[in-house]
Structures are given as structure tokens and as C-alpha cells.
Amino acid sequence: MTNLLEVQGASKRFGSFTALDNVSIAVPKGSIFGLLGPNGAGKTTLIRIINQITLPDEGKVFLDNEPLKKEHIQDIGYLPEERGLYKSMKVGEQALYLAQLKGLSKKEAKDRLKYWFDKFEISHWWDKKIQELSKGMAQKVQFIVTVLHRPKLLIFDEPFSGFDPINANVIKDEILQLREEGATVIFSTHRMESVEELCDHIALINKSKKILEGEVSDIKRKYKSNTFEVGLLAESENGLYDELKEKFQVVPADFKTIEEQLKLKITLDQSTSSNDLLGYLSTKAQILRFNEVIPSVNEIFIKTISENE
Amino acid sequence: MNNLKLIIQREFIARVRNRTFVVMTFLSPLIFVGMIALITWLATLNNExxxxxxxxxxxxxxxxxxxxxxxxxxxxxxxxxxxxxxxxxxxxxxxxxxxxxxxxxxxxxxxxxxxxxxxxxxxxxxxxxxxxxxxxxxxxxxxxxxxxxxxxxxxxARVNILIENFSGEKTSKMTNYVKMFFGGAAGYFLMMFIIIYGNMVMRSVIEEKANRIIEIIISSVKPLQLMMGKILGTSFAGILQFLIWVLLGSVLLFIATSVFGIEAQTPTGIDPSIALQEDHQEEIQLLLQDILKLPLGTLVMAFFVYFVGGYFLYSSIYAAIGAAVDSETDSQQFMLPIILPLMLGIYVGFFSVVENPHGTVSTVFSMIPLTSPIVMLMRIPFGVNWWEVLISILLLFGSIIFMVWLAGKIYRVGILMYGKKPSYKELYKWLKY
Missing domain, CATH: 3.40.190.10 (Periplasmic binding protein-like II)
Structure with a gap:
């Protein structure tokens, strides 16, 4: 799989403050790439470098194997976290203006806007001023303007903030649809559940350095610790607990059940397989639950960050 | 280039559609003429x-x-x-x-x-x-x-000195007043335009920052392009307003003079008790000749050049200030570097130039770019060497390039900075980002 975007060793300093320190990422074509990191880690600076808003002090950026140049602006659609629209301008005029700035002709922009406005059922907003719309409504217009020129690369910074669950879902489906149509998506957010749901690749940035990057499934495989969550029904729960503790690495677990049971997390060493554990447990108790613990992106996020502190 | 055109268009339309612009454009000449009529009426009332x-x-x-x-x-x-x-x-x-x-x-x-x-x-x-x-x-x-x-x-003995220049042309004693009037009016108008329209540029920058649309825009266009578009678009709106004023003003003045019977006054300064009737007429003739003899072509050209130059120089400073602050109230601390040279220009113009148009003070201030648009405009009716004007214009346009570059740097950083109340020191740091 080829990479649509490659950032190589990008650094950016503001005075004595280093916003970005030798960061490299590779975004595969057609992927949804999650750019994660705590507040102030340097995500926005990286995104601004990709958008040519800020120039890096060091490092190179390649889009489609070409060094980033001015014309690439038309290949990128960017929805910033800090976003707004002209308050006193009409919705339609405004969308036309922004689309034309991205290089669309007036007619083309009008046709495409009509399509999107119909799709989102907001055609009657055309002559309204932004100040008459709610925040969520304005966000829809911003989303349309971001994707209107059919860019190869879409960058969304917290795209779901300000949307109610229904509209957030509409936007999510649109993002997936755009990916189907061939766009690559970079997705910066704090909402881990949407990362879990959408992203196939992630990069984690902390304190201006990249500390993790890769395919989500690979990372999860790397971070899983051969741990299993079990729910057991035994006659003497305490006795069983002590017995297991001698054989395996065991900690009490907590999950929701309707019946009383012994809830444990059992971590196996490399020589023991899950079948071994299952076989052993089946002789001791009735197994109500048995599943492998796969770390969530959220857990990986917290773990990696605290390891790097 | 195409984007620049789009930005200019948007800025122009945004300014012109603004309610204040419409009200100001059509009400100001009415107010102006109304004031003249009122003052004239009050004066006649007093005299009667x-x-x-x-x-x-x-x-x-x-x-x-x-x-x-x-x-x-x-x-x-x-x-x-x-x-x-x-x-x-x-x-x-x-x-x-x-x-x-x-x-x-x-x-x-x-x-x-x-x-x-x-x-x-x-x-x-x-x-x-x-x-x-x-x-x-x-x-x-x-x-x-x-x-x-x-x-x-x-x-x-009654003495009335007749003034002739060395080529034998008669001039009236009013010449200096005429020159002062034309130069002063041009300089003063320039200052007003700079303050009013510079402020508009600044407000437009602050608006984009406050609306948070700025990042969306500059992911499509270069900040410098956006800044230039703003300055140009706003200046076109200003020129339109000015043209409407000239048109409306002359129509209204015409109506006012015919309705209220106000006679167009000859410039003051002639003491009727001294000049005899025939002298008086000759004076007026000479006065008209004086006006025609002014380097009117040069004056109009110079007005245009300094007008454009001065406006660009100052509005790029205004744009940088707009980018540095979050709201208009914060901009006050940066107003001094704008108002001070403008005021200085006007004062030097009305005191130094009138006193001695080719003295050291007048000459120096007509070279310094921040004051030259006003001071040189006031000097030109008195006749200035072409090379002096050339140097002054070169200096002005050189410093415009420098100022636009400087303002562009501050603008580029400032538009993405929120929640900071910048000091001059901070602005200096931005130059190096």
C-alpha cells in the first residue's frame, strides 16, 4: 500500500518553545488515520504544516510522492478545530466564496453545493445568514465546504464536536462514504470511541514527539498481554481464587453480570495457551465467561503517555 | 491571482453592504451641506x-x-x-x-x-x-x-503692494492662502481617509479572527494574499464612497445655493475697507488666475500617488494590529504609532509648511514616509523640486514594501493566536517565527 502523505522529520519551534520535534508519519492511501495526543502535544502544528499554514523549521512533507507545494492546497480539505464562518454573510454566498478559493469555478461550485445542500436537506438555508443558524447547523455548512472540492486528503480536527448524536452519525457515515470514494482521511480527536470505530491507522503524539504509530490491529496485538477475563461459578470461591493464584498471575476483575460469580483477570506466560487455561478451568468450575482482553485505543493512549512521562 | 480577486471582491461587497457604510455614504453629504447651511443661516441671523x-x-x-x-x-x-x-x-x-x-x-x-x-x-x-x-x-x-x-x-499715502514674479506675471496677495487651502485640504482629507479606512481594515481582520473563519481561509490562501486582498478591497470601497460624496455633495451644494440663496464666498482675507472696488475686482481675477496657475496637474497626480501610498503604508500597520489583538478594545494600546505621525504630519503642515514651505523642518518631514504623504501634499502647491518629490515617493514606496512585509509576518502569526494580549516585545518575537 502506498502512502498518500509522508511527513519526514518535521520540527517547529516558536521562540524557545518546541512545538514539534522531529516527527515523521506516513499516511497510507485510502486509510483513516487517527492523529492522537493530549492537548498541546503538537497535533495542530503538524496539521498546519501539512496545510502549508505554518512552515516547518526542519523536515519535509510529501503528498503523493511530491514535495508539498502551493498547488497541493486544492488536494487537501481541512476542517479546523477552531472553525467559524462570516456571521453577516449569507450561507450560500459564503459557501460559494470558500469553494472558489479552493479553485472551483463558480458554476461547478454552485452545482456541487446544490447536491450537498439537498443531501443534507438544508437547501432552504441558502439565503440565511450564519448568525441565524445554530452551531450544529453552521458545522454542517463547514463540513460541506471542506469536502466540496473532492480533495485527496481530508483533515478533520474534532469533526464531531458540536453535533448531536444523530448528526454526528450522519457526518460519520459521510466520512466513511468519502473514504469509499477514494479519499484518505486524517482524523484528530480526543474521542477515543470514534477512533476505535473509524481509524485503521493511528499515530500518537505527546510533548511534541511522536511516540507511537502504526496499524490499529498491529498496535493492539503488540499491546495485548495474553490476559483473559473469566467469570466462574464454583462452590468455594475463595478456595478457587487461592488455588488459581498459585498457578497463574491473577487479579480480581470487574464487569457487569446478572449472577454472582468469581470475576478474575488471568494473565498467561508465553508457554501457556488459552486452551490450556480453558481446560484447567473447566475441571474446577463452571465457566460463565471467557474472553481475551484486547486493549482499547484509550488504554493504549493512557498507557503509552504515562510510560513516556 | 484569482484568489486575490475573489478576496478583493468579497471585502468590497462586505464593506459596501454594511449598513454603516450606506448610512455614512448618503447621510454625510446631507449633514455636511446641512451644517454649512446652518452656519450660514446663523451668521446672517446674527448680522441682522x-x-x-x-x-x-x-x-x-x-x-x-x-x-x-x-x-x-x-x-x-x-x-x-x-x-x-x-x-x-x-x-x-x-x-x-x-x-x-x-x-x-x-x-x-x-x-x-x-x-x-x-x-x-x-x-x-x-x-x-x-x-x-x-x-x-x-x-x-x-x-x-x-x-x-x-x-x-x-x-x-495708501500703499497696496502688487506682487509679480520675475517672469512678470502678476499674482495676488492671496496666493499663499490659496496654496495653503489646497494643500491643507488634500492633507487633511488624506488623514481622515487613512484613519477611517485603516480602521475598517483592522476591524475586518479582527472579525475574521473572532469568527474563527481565519484558519479555514488560510488553508486555501496565503496570509499575505488575504491581507492584501483586504487592504485593496476596503480601499475600493473607500474610493467608491468618495466618488459618491463628490457627486452628491456637488448636487446638494447646487440645490442648497439655489434654495437658500447662499452666495459662494470668496476666500476670506481681503479686507474690503482697504481695497477699493476696482482693486477688489482685480484681486478676485488674480485669485482665479492663481488657482489656475497652481500646479493642478501635479497636485492631482501627487494626491493620487500619496493617497495610495499613505493608505497602503498605514493600513498594513492597521492590519497587523488587527491580527495581533482579539478584540477592538485591545487595539487601543497600539494606536499611538498610527495617530502620532498622522497628527505630527498635520501640525507640521499647518505650522511649519505655511510658515516656510521649503525650510528644513518641512523638507525633512516631507521625506519621512510616515508623514510625507500629508506634508508633501501641503508643500506641493508652493512648488517643490521634482527630485525632492521623487525621493520622497521612492522612500514612501520602499517603506511600503518593508511595512507590508513586516505586517505580513505579524499578521501570519497573529491571526492564529488567541487569548494572548500581546506586547510590543511579543510582536517582535513573532517576526522571528
Whole structure:
């Protein structure tokens, strides 16, 4: 799989403050790439470098194997976290203006806007001023303007903030649809559940350095610790607990059940397989639950960050 | 380039559609003409008032000298006692009471005449009275010394210096006033335009920052392009407004003059009592010649060049300030570097240039880019060497390039900075980002 975007060793300093320190990422074509990191880690600076808003002090950026140049602006659609629209301008005029700035002709922009406005059922907003719309409504217009020129690369910074669950879902489906149509998506957010749901690749940035990057499934495989969550029904729960503790690495677990049971997390060493554990447990108790613990992106996020502190 | 056009268009339309712009454009000429009409009307009202002045003349010498004029009538109260005269003036609400006491000598008399009035009396009326008394006393003094009044009158010389330049063309003494008027008007207008439209540029920058649309825009266009688009778009709106004003103003003035019967006034400064009637006409002719003889072509050209240059120089500073702050209230601390040179330009223009248009102060300030648009415009009617103008223009446009570059750097960083109240030190740091 080829990479649509490659950032190589990008650094950016503001005075004595280093916003970005030798960061490299590779975004595969057609992927949804999650750019994660705590507040102030340097995500926005990286995104601004990709958008040519800020120039890096060091490092190179390649889009489609070409060094980033001015014309690439038309290949990128960017929805910033800090976003707004002209308050006193009409919705339609405004969308036309922004689309034309991205290089669309007036007619083309009008046709495409009509399509999107119909799709989102907001055609009657055309002559309204932004100040008459709610925040969520304005966000829809911003989303349309971001994707209107059919860019190869879409960058969304917290795209779901300000949307109610229904509209957030509409936007999510649109993002997936755009990916189907061939766009690559970079997705910066704090909402881990949407990362879990959408992203196939992630990069984690902390304190201006990249500390993790890769395919989500690979990372999860790397971070899983051969741990299993079990729910057991035994006659003497305490006795069983002590017995297991001698054989395996065991900690009490907590999950929701309707019946009383012994809830444990059992971590196996490399020589023991899950079948071994299952076989052993089946002789001791009735197994109500048995599943492998796969770390969530959220857990990986917290773990990696605290390891790097 | 195409984007620049789009930005200019948007800025222009945004300015022109603004309600304040529409109101200002169409109301200002009305207000302006209304003010002129009001002032003229008030002035005529004032002049029509006939003031009644009572005089109490103990000497009896002046009775026949106080002649009624258009705006003053004199009433002789010399038959009453002084106190009765005072009471009577108060009761009848006359303008005042002139008291001429009897004194031994004319010298003593001259310094003991008194005028009683509740309000501070009009200076020109007092001057008139003083003249009457003074000439009477002077003539008496002459007679006492045995001089013949007729001889004195005939031997009095009236001097009116005619001014010619070395190529033999006559000019009027008004020339300097005419030059001052044209230069001053141009300089003053330039200053107003810079302040009004520079502020608009600044507000437009702040608006984009406050609306948070800025990051969306600059992911499509370069910040410098956006800044230039703003400055240009706003200036076109300003030029449109100016053209409408000129058009409306002349129409309204025409209507006003025909309706209110206000005569177009010849510039002040001619003292009608000195110039005789035929001299007066000649003066006006010379005056018109003077206006035509001004380097009008040069003036118009220079006005355009300095107008554009000055506006660009200052509005790029305004744009940088707009980018540095979050709201208009925060911008106050940065206003000084704009207002100070503008004010300085105006003051140097009205004091130094008028006094000595080619002196060191005037010359230096007509070279310094921040003041040159105003000061040079004021100097040009007095005739300035072409190379001086050239140097000044080169310096101005050089510093525009520098200032736009500087402002662009601050702008680029500032538009993405929120929640910081920047100091000059902070701005300096931004230059290096």
C-alpha cells in the first residue's frame, strides 16, 4: 500500500518553545488515520504544516510522492478545530466564496453545493445568514465546504464536536462514504470511541514527539498481554481464587453480570495457551465467561503517555 | 491571482453592504451641506440683529459722530443723569451704555471712556466705537497743533503692494492662502481617509479572527494574499464612497445655493475697507488666475500617488494590529504609532509648511514616509523640486514594501493566536517565527 502523505522529520519551534520535534508519519492511501495526543502535544502544528499554514523549521512533507507545494492546497480539505464562518454573510454566498478559493469555478461550485445542500436537506438555508443558524447547523455548512472540492486528503480536527448524536452519525457515515470514494482521511480527536470505530491507522503524539504509530490491529496485538477475563461459578470461591493464584498471575476483575460469580483477570506466560487455561478451568468450575482482553485505543493512549512521562 | 480577486471582491461587497457604510455614504453629504447651511443661516441671523447702544457724553463733542449703521443704532442719553441712563439701558434691554466723561485733556479722556454692558460686548462694535473716538480726538489734536486737516488727509499715502514674479506675471496677495487651502485640504482629507479606512481594515481582520473563519481561509490562501486582498478591497470601497460624496455633495451644494440663496464666498482675507472696488475686482481675477496657475496637474497626480501610498503604508500597520489583538478594545494600546505621525504630519503642515514651505523642518518631514504623504501634499502647491518629490515617493514606496512585509509576518502569526494580549516585545518575537 502506498502512502498518500509522508511527513519526514518535521520540527517547529516558536521562540524557545518546541512545538514539534522531529516527527515523521506516513499516511497510507485510502486509510483513516487517527492523529492522537493530549492537548498541546503538537497535533495542530503538524496539521498546519501539512496545510502549508505554518512552515516547518526542519523536515519535509510529501503528498503523493511530491514535495508539498502551493498547488497541493486544492488536494487537501481541512476542517479546523477552531472553525467559524462570516456571521453577516449569507450561507450560500459564503459557501460559494470558500469553494472558489479552493479553485472551483463558480458554476461547478454552485452545482456541487446544490447536491450537498439537498443531501443534507438544508437547501432552504441558502439565503440565511450564519448568525441565524445554530452551531450544529453552521458545522454542517463547514463540513460541506471542506469536502466540496473532492480533495485527496481530508483533515478533520474534532469533526464531531458540536453535533448531536444523530448528526454526528450522519457526518460519520459521510466520512466513511468519502473514504469509499477514494479519499484518505486524517482524523484528530480526543474521542477515543470514534477512533476505535473509524481509524485503521493511528499515530500518537505527546510533548511534541511522536511516540507511537502504526496499524490499529498491529498496535493492539503488540499491546495485548495474553490476559483473559473469566467469570466462574464454583462452590468455594475463595478456595478457587487461592488455588488459581498459585498457578497463574491473577487479579480480581470487574464487569457487569446478572449472577454472582468469581470475576478474575488471568494473565498467561508465553508457554501457556488459552486452551490450556480453558481446560484447567473447566475441571474446577463452571465457566460463565471467557474472553481475551484486547486493549482499547484509550488504554493504549493512557498507557503509552504515562510510560513516556 | 484569482484568489486575490475573489478576496478583493468579497471585502468590497462586505464593506459596501454594511449598513454603516450606506448610512455614512448618503447621510454625510446631507449633514455636511446641512451644517454649512446652518452656519450660514446663523451668521446672517446674527448680522441682522440691530444693536441699540446708548451713549452718555459729558463732553458733548461726539453727539454728531455716532451715526447709525446697519447693525448699530445709537441713542443719546446725555440729557439724563448717569444713573438714570444706566437704569434705562437695563430696563429697555439695550446692548450697552457708552460713557464718555469730561476730562481736562484729550489724553486723559482717551483712557477713561467706559462701556457698560452685562454681556461681553462684541469686539468689532467696540473697535468701531474706539475708531470713532480716536479719529475725533486725533483730528482735534492736529487742530490744536495748528495743522490743516485737509493737508494731512491729502498727504496720507495708501500703499497696496502688487506682487509679480520675475517672469512678470502678476499674482495676488492671496496666493499663499490659496496654496495653503489646497494643500491643507488634500492633507487633511488624506488623514481622515487613512484613519477611517485603516480602521475598517483592522476591524475586518479582527472579525475574521473572532469568527474563527481565519484558519479555514488560510488553508486555501496565503496570509499575505488575504491581507492584501483586504487592504485593496476596503480601499475600493473607500474610493467608491468618495466618488459618491463628490457627486452628491456637488448636487446638494447646487440645490442648497439655489434654495437658500447662499452666495459662494470668496476666500476670506481681503479686507474690503482697504481695497477699493476696482482693486477688489482685480484681486478676485488674480485669485482665479492663481488657482489656475497652481500646479493642478501635479497636485492631482501627487494626491493620487500619496493617497495610495499613505493608505497602503498605514493600513498594513492597521492590519497587523488587527491580527495581533482579539478584540477592538485591545487595539487601543497600539494606536499611538498610527495617530502620532498622522497628527505630527498635520501640525507640521499647518505650522511649519505655511510658515516656510521649503525650510528644513518641512523638507525633512516631507521625506519621512510616515508623514510625507500629508506634508508633501501641503508643500506641493508652493512648488517643490521634482527630485525632492521623487525621493520622497521612492522612500514612501520602499517603506511600503518593508511595512507590508513586516505586517505580513505579524499578521501570519497573529491571526492564529488567541487569548494572548500581546506586547510590543511579543510582536517582535513573532517576526522571528
Amino acid at each position: 440683529e440691530v444693536r441699540q447702544i446708548a451713549f452718555f457724553d459729558e463732553t458733548g463733542m461726539f453727539t454728531s459722530d455716532f451715526k447709525n449703521s446697519d447693525n448699530v443704532t445709537y441713542i443719546n442719553y446725555s440729557d439724563l443723569s448717569l444713573n438714570d441712563a444706566k437704569d434705562s439701558v437695563v430696563i429697555k434691554k439695550l446692548y450697552g451704555l457708552l460713557y464718555i466723561p469730561k476730562k481736562g485733556t484729550n489724553k486723559e479722556l482717551a483712557s477713561s471712556v467706559q462701556f457698560y454692558a452685562d454681556d461681553a460686548p462684541n469686539i468689532s462694535i467696540l473697535n468701531g466705537i474706539e475708531d470713532i473716538i480716536a479719529s475725533k480726538l486725533t483730528n482735534q489734536n492736529f487742530e490744536e497743533k495748528g495743522l490743516d486737516l485737509n493737508v494731512i488727509e491729502n498727504s496720507r
